[in-house]
Amino acid sequence: MVGSNFIPGRRPGENVVAHFWRHPIIFIGIFLMFVVLFLIPLASYLIIENFLPQLLQHPVLLPLLTVLLFSYYLFMLTFSLNVWVDNYLDVWTLTNMRIISRNQLGWFNRTNSELELSKVQDVAVDQKGILPTLFNYGNLHVQTAGATERFLLKNVPSPVKVARLIHKLYEQY
Amino acid sequence: MPFLESFQPTIVIFYWAYLVVVVIFLLLFLVNLYHLLRFGFFSFVNLGVILISMLVSFSLIAFSLSILQSFDWSTPLIDSNIFGTFLDGLLGGLELFKF
Known part of the structure; x- marks a missing residue:
């Protein structure tokens, strides 16, 4: 990590006046996107529970759906962290x-x-x-x-x- | 081909596929972490994001693996009885192919 006084290729007598990042609203946007992506499987679960409850008892499809669900969350985490890294x-x-x-x-x-x-x-x-x-x-x-x-x-x-x-x-x- | 005739794929392939996803996730997570540690500023925001992302990631992996332990992974992948029962349940009462 770099300190707040870090300047690449600092010259003699050069001082940091200010650092600027993107406005926090951009990061709130990322957070909201994260929340929406998080809620999509929960909404899908409610739909399946109401309209296709057999899926939640099936010995093959239930493990498959569970694996897909956790894979989705892992990719979502990677994507969100990547967006954060790119902006921050x-x-x-x-x-x-x-x-x-x-x-x-x-x-x-x-x-x-x-x-x-x-x-x-x-x-x-x-x-x-x-x-x-x-x-x-x-x-x-x-x-x-x-x-x-x-x-x-x-x-x-x-x-x-x-x-x-x-x-x-x-x-x- | 007696070997092929006796070979019965089980749903454990889903579990292996998930383990591959976990490994890919960990690699990408380390890449993101490297960028935050190498180029990020030494600040509460950066340290907070690193700690929270590590906590969430490892909790999710541990939780998912504990949930996945509860399934019977020796269930055959293709079992006409299982799918027949499932289709019967799904189409319950419709009797589409009954003339």
Whole structure:
């Protein structure tokens, strides 16, 4: 595990200003998905109990259904943990010199990219939809000098505050 | 082929299949755990997720194996009597093929 002051390739005089993760509402979404996936077999059990009770006494089909049920829960756990890992390990670090983006793109697939504060030309925020507006999160686009590509920070909490912070650090740099 | 004639597959193949699923799950779980330990921040959230996921996973495996112990795995996979009785129960009273 890494400490909260960890910066990949730290430079002399470089300090962490803030770390950003996706907004917690994204993780609540994952949790709700987990709850729905958990309830599907229970609903199926109720349907079978009411309409096909013979299945629950059958000497071959009952063990088969039980094995399928537990296999489903194991795959569901793997899937949920994988979704968590993919989202939780996406971290953006703002230092007094750089913006560093660390993205998890699946198992054994991780990208690190960075942007010099001195090259920042424009910071734009977009908050589209009901949930981003209600819970105050959105995407942050950082435009750099000389490059057409934009640096994108997805689902950042309080994106306007983060944009102001980047402007402030740019002016101080 | 006397061997093939005497060979009667039992439902224990479901149990073996489940054990394969458990092994695959454990491998994938270790991969996820590796990512959280290697790249995650040292925080209560990360430690909490690691501990809860370990607790839930091992409890589920232990519980499932204890439930599966209660079945008679020597039951023949294909037994015309079992399926005949089952179909009779399922179609109970319909008498579809009785003219």
